[in-house]
Amino acid sequence: MAPRKKQAPEPTTTSPVSMADLARELGVSMTTISRALSDHHSIGPAMKQRVLKLAKKYNYQPNRLASALRKGKSQLIGIIVPYIEGRFFPSVVHGIETAASKAGYNVIICQSNEDVAQERRNLEILLSAQVAGILVSLSRTTLDFRHFEKVRSRGLPLVFFDRIVEGDKVNAVVLDDQEGGYVSTRHLLSQGCRRIAHLAGPQHLNIYKNRRQGYLDALAEAGIPLDEALIHYSDMNQEQGIAAMRELLSLPEPPDAVFAAGDYSALGAMQEARRQGLTVPDDIAITGFSNEAFTLIAEPAMTSIDQRCEEMGQAAVRLLLEVIDADGAPFTPRQVALRPELLVRNSSLRQPEARLPAGKLVSSFTP
Amino acid sequence: MAPRKKQAPEPTTTSPVSMADLARELGVSMTTISRALSDHHSIGPAMKQRVLKLAKKYNYQPNRLASALRKGKSQLIGIIVPYIEGRFFPSVVHGIETAASKAGYNVIICQSNEDVAQERRNLEILLSAQVAGILVSLSRTTLDFRHFEKVRSRGLPLVFFDRIVEGDKVNAVVLDDQEGGYVSTRHLLSQGCRRIAHLAGPQHLNIYKNRRQGYLDALAEAGIPLDEALIHYSDMNQEQGIAAMRELLSLPEPPDAVFAAGDYSALGAMQEARRQGLTVPDDIAITGFSNEAFTLIAEPAMTSIDQRCEEMGQAAVRLLLEVIDADGAPFTPRQVALRPELLVRNSSLRQPEARLPAGKLVSSFTP
DNA sequence: TTACTTTACACAATCGATTGTGCCTATTAA
């Protein structure tokens, strides 16, 4: 039972004022209050003023639950990410929350922990929370997409980001990985490198496949024949970067540059190269991918590709809001590809005069 | 108007089944459905089975809005953090989400962007969303805490973490910073260092004040007189670490160790020391604070204090759930201090035989 | 057999806001 109706209310807690309270005080109906607050045309300006004033006086806060229940739509956007760790997802979430709150929405976050079953449960929860739309980055173990059918059948706006369902039937926002591979490789070519190795990731993951394709495109464009021996496949961690570099340097014709599809493997590669007495970038230029925080700390500072995390979040929200605002009207799914940004740093700059002084600031971010 | 009531429903969207639908199908009242699903004693086992079966058949998902509206409490926990960036807050949020979802709650996240006004708005929003409880880490600009009074007056469970309101009247979870400063300094003492400098942060922030106090405690315990010249105050970024080290090394009696109250300033200090030709840790040992990702990448790998981010999130949720479960009963506020963990790495290890080989793995985290 | 429980379910109010419809009073057009 609501405490407010009791004769002896607990002295420690206060109930929020409702529209009914305002209506009583003003001697009008709740209809009038509701419409006055939402600036409905059928309420006179005088009454609107009175209502607004009273609402301010009592610091009236609408009960979003009641509103959402009645309207069938809340002001909540659901997010499902594999996890909230590392650099990428937190930044995307940051972008999402910022853009969403600017549009009057709040976000409710779920982690799938890379588990399809959990992803399915999260989806159910968001559905039962009556969210206005859902943003998803797929778990690694998601191979079957049927659980998203239910979302579609409810007519609930859905946008994938980063780890997406392929095809033109879904709304999606991704980084243009192929472009990233292309500009990275072109940059190395522009530095005079001709035997450019590639540390590639698992090719069943689209991001790695596309980065490799960009690499191939740039080489082809430059008329450089592909040497399969220069492409090393792994899971892209630091250890594997070390191993990869060891192999590459033992080739009869070792590379003069490395485009790694990930920063961690690039780091390992760089460490191993230096351990073997090579100078980076003079003997071997190195570029990474993802713009992890440590790329600026590394010595030399590592050239990398920024993944536009925040922009991705913003773009995802923009697209989602479009679908939400279409309000059930037929909406043709759209795929957005963000332009990656090449951050050129010392690990790939062959001209010493272009290099930045060592010990450069990490960033303006003060924790 | 609800589409489900129309004669010609849109063919593309399906409405979720409600309790009313189940009741109609079974020819019983909604009361029965509701109570059967919540295992109420007044429903017979046979009926319970029938209801459960039908609910499963139709994949019935309760409308959490309706439930929350009626019960006056949702299954949502509100979080307010300054931002979702860097290493600390995302990890805490990770811990919070994990612990909360385990307990059947979901989290709705707000960023204050270090702005009190935004923090106030976020609080209003969470209140109007009827959350079951709120977790807050204060913005830097929050000096006045009156907006939290409204939360208390509603009887809404509230727990602060990391950046807290001081005093024993609030629930709070923090890292024991004093202990962190103490163990760091003791560690340096154990390495034979005797002139230990301290890079201190703004003393109006409790975390920095406490870290400094721990440093003082350890020195006093070791019988080493305090030399104020060895304490350098700044805002703790990399640049200021460089400047600090420059000053310290120009002292008539330069230090043989540095305990920095932050990793970024420790990094700057380390870079400057090496630039001046000193060897770390042999000439000067260095420790940081926060266990930022780059501490493992740095050369030498940097000794630091782990802030127990995830544990902090978990602890905050545990405490919040206690208050929630107390359900209005008088609850004596509690303050929890987490034990920091000293991660000893090469930057402070004077005995070469104890050191880890360079090029050690960053971590098992594969992005 | 009578009286009293217990079991099993339905009725109906309720949470707080929204909205289609209806009604009355001015105002304007014819």
Place this chain on the structure above:
DNA sequence: TTAATAGGCACAATCGATTGTGTAAAGTAA
């Protein structure tokens, strides 16, 4: 002067689940 229109507000149903109370039927004790 009459009719038509617009303005301004109230009524009451509604969203979907929860819960105090009422009431039969079945079971138990006296």
